[in-house]
Amino acid sequence: MDPQSEVHVSENRELDGSSEVRNGNVSGRIEAFNGLAEGHNFSGDLKSKRVHYADLPSFKISELTKLGNLENASSHSLFSAVNRILDECIEKSNQDIPQRVASVLKLVVQEIEQRVSKQADNMKKQSNMYKSREDRYHTKIRALETLATGTTEENKVVMNQLQQMKIEKTKIEEKKKLEEQDSIKLRKEKAICENKVLSLNEELNLAKKSYKENLFHLEAKAEESKEKLQKKILELESLLTDSRKKIKELEDFSESKFVRWKRKEQEYRHFIDSQFGSLQELRLTSESIKQEVSKINNTYAEEFYHFGLNLQGLIDAAQNYHSVLEENRKLYNEVQDLKGNIRVYCRIRPFLSGQNGRQTTIQYISDNGELVVINPSKPGKDSHRLFKFNKVFGPAATQEDVFRDTQPLIRSVLDGYNVCIFAYGQTGSGKTYTMSGPNASSVADWGVNYRALNDLFNISQNDIAPLHMRLGFKWLKYIMNKCETYSALTVLRRDILSELLC
Numbered sequence: 001m002d003p004q005s006e007v008h009v010s011e012n013r014e015l016d017g018s019s020e021v022r023n024g025n026v027s028g029r030i031e032a033f034n035g036l037a038e039g040h041n042f043s044g045d046l047k048s049k050r051v052h053y054a055d056l057p058s059f060k061i062s063e064l065t066k067l068g069n070l071e072n073a074s075s076h077s078l079f080s081a082v083n084r085i086l087d088e089c090i091e092k093s094n095q096d097i098p099q100r101v102a103s104v105l106k107l108v109v110q111e112i113e114q115r116v117s118k119q120a121d122n123m124k125k126q127s128n129m130y131k132s133r134e135d136r137y138h139t140k141i142r143a144l145e146t147l148a149t150g151t152t153e154e155n156k157v158v159m160n161q162l163q164q165m166k167i168e169k170t171k172i173e174e175k176k177k178l179e180e181q182d183s184i185k186l187r188k189e190k191a192i193c194e195n196k197v198l199s200l201n202e203e204l205n206l207a208k209k210s211y212k213e214n215l216f217h218l219e220a221k222a223e224e225s226k227e228k229l230q231k232k233i234l235e236l237e238s239l240l241t242d243s244r245k246k247i248k249e250l251e252d253f254s255e256s257k258f259v260r261w262k263r264k265e266q267e268y269r270h271f272i273d274s275q276f277g278s279l280q281e282l283r284l285t286s287e288s289i290k291q292e293v294s295k296i297n298n299t300y301a302e303e304f305y306h307f308g309l310n311l312q313g314l315i316d317a318a319q320n321y322h323s324v325l326e327e328n329r330k331l332y333n334e335v336q337d338l339k340g341n342i343r344v345y346c347r348i349r350p351f352l353s354g355q356n357g358r359q360t361t362i363q364y365i366s367d368n369g370e371l372v373v374i375n376p377s378k379p380g381k382d383s384h385r386l387f388k389f390n391k392v393f394g395p396a397a398t399q400e401d402v403f404r405d406t407q408p409l410i411r412s413v414l415d416g417y418n419v420c421i422f423a424y425g426q427t428g429s430g431k432t433y434t435m436s437g438p439n440a441s442s443v444a445d446w447g448v449n450y451r452a453l454n455d456l457f458n459i460s461q462n463d464i465a466p467l468h469m470r471l472g473f474k475w476l477k478y479i480m481n482k483c484e485t486y487s488a489l490t491v492l493r494r495d496i497l498s499e500l501l502c
């Protein structure tokens with residue numbers, strides 16, 4: 001095999017189906033294209049292959065130089081022609097390349113360039129084609145992959161279905177077993193039922209027999225009763241005729257009664273009408289009475305309202321009164337405190353009936369409680385002595401005067417204070433006279449004790465009549481004993497007094 005045919009074979013393998021493939025031209029094209037594609041210098045290639053292509057005869061070169069033959073020449077022959085021309089120029093040692101050779105070289109180079117460019121275009125097209133084919137193959141591969149995945153999923157689904165089918169099959173088999181057991185049971189029950197049916201049929205036959213016998217007896221009885229009923233019907237018919245006669249009589253009687261009732265009804269109607277008229281009158285009068293009552297009620301309500309207002313005023317006044325009274329009491333006790341809790345009074349007894357000729361030692365009694373006493377037996381200043389009291393009662397002072405001054409202290413018992421009044425003095429100076437009085441039965445002669453208790457009870461009872469007039473003197477005495485009143489001493493204890501006063 002020559003080198004050209006070898007190149008031809010390899011060309012056919014690489015460019016499958018290419019329209020550019022021609023016998024005898026392929027090797028030169030490919031080499032030229034390869035040289036361009038790999039970026040080698042074209043002139044360098046020519047030098048390296050000069051020996052190889054220097055086998056073209058000179059007459060062939062002249063043929064090639066004719067226009068139109070370059071296109072039909074192979075690349076190999078073109079390269080050898082160029083080499084030949086160059087070798088001839090070197091052999092002739094002629095530095096200047098003739099015009100004819102230069103034009104031939106130019107044409108050869110142009111042709112080679114055109115071929116190379118065509119080759120490049122073809123290669124581009126083929127590479128595009130390959131790319132498109134590659135893309136198609138890729139898409140096909142993907143489709144196949146998806147198909148493969150789809151088939152695996154389907155396989156899984158089918159396997160699952162198969163599993164379920166197997167499970168269902170086992171279930172159905174179990175059911176079948178159960179049904180077979182049931183059918184065996186049912187067969188047994190059927191046999192039992194058939195036995196029962198047979199026994200029931202026997203019973204039914206017996207019952208039929210007894211029923212027939214009973215029916216026969218009943219028919220006989222029915223005939224008997226029929227005869228009896230016919231007899232009874234005859235009796236009832238006779239009774240019916242009798243009753244019809246009676247009804248007629250009753251109808252006559254009721255008609256006469258109806259007439260009488262009608263008359264009475266008319267009379268009652270007249271009576272009811274008259275009663276209704278009087279009822280109407282009564283209603284009218286009751287209406288007027290109601291109106292009057294409502295008027296009276298209204299006036300009563302108004303009066304009651306005013307009364308309530310007045311009462312409220314009175315309640316307010318009473319409350320105010322009590323508050324004022326309370327305030328007064330407080331003030332009163334404060335005044336008593338200011339005056340002093342211990343008070344000393346002096347009372348001068350007048351001469352008794354048997355002491356008329358005697359000389360008094362009292363020289364002066366002032367209103368502010370000063371008392372001057374003379375003692376003529378003592379000389380100088382010692383003959384006059386000044387005494388000071390809360391108050392000095394002269395010989396003319398009455399029981400009432402003495403009590404009036406002690407009364408405020410006594411009244412403070414009612415506000416919770418303990419009070420003690422006592423008389424001090426020599427025998428016969430008048431202590432009993434002042435505290436109790438010469439005669440208890442005489443109100444004017446009452447001493448401080450009686451007067452104090454009487455005053456306290458009067459206040460506590462809040463009554464106009466004095467206590468001794470209501471309770472009597474004996475009762476007053478009893479109270480006085482309870483209150484520890486002595487001839488010259490009165491102890492007014494608030495606990496005892498509060499008990500007694502209640």
Ligand SMILES: Nc1ncnc2c1ncn2[C@@H]1O[C@H](COP(=O)(O)OP(=O)(O)OP(=O)(O)O)[C@@H](O)[C@H]1O
Nearest residue numbers: 348349350425426427428429430431432433434438
């Ligand atoms: N103010 C007076 N006015 C008139 N008579 C009085 C007065 N005070 C005392 N008498 C009379 O003086 C007398 C002596 O009085 P009284 O008995 O009261 O004294 P007394 O202090 O109680 O004596 P004694 O300590 O002995 O009991 C009595 O007869 C009494 O009536």
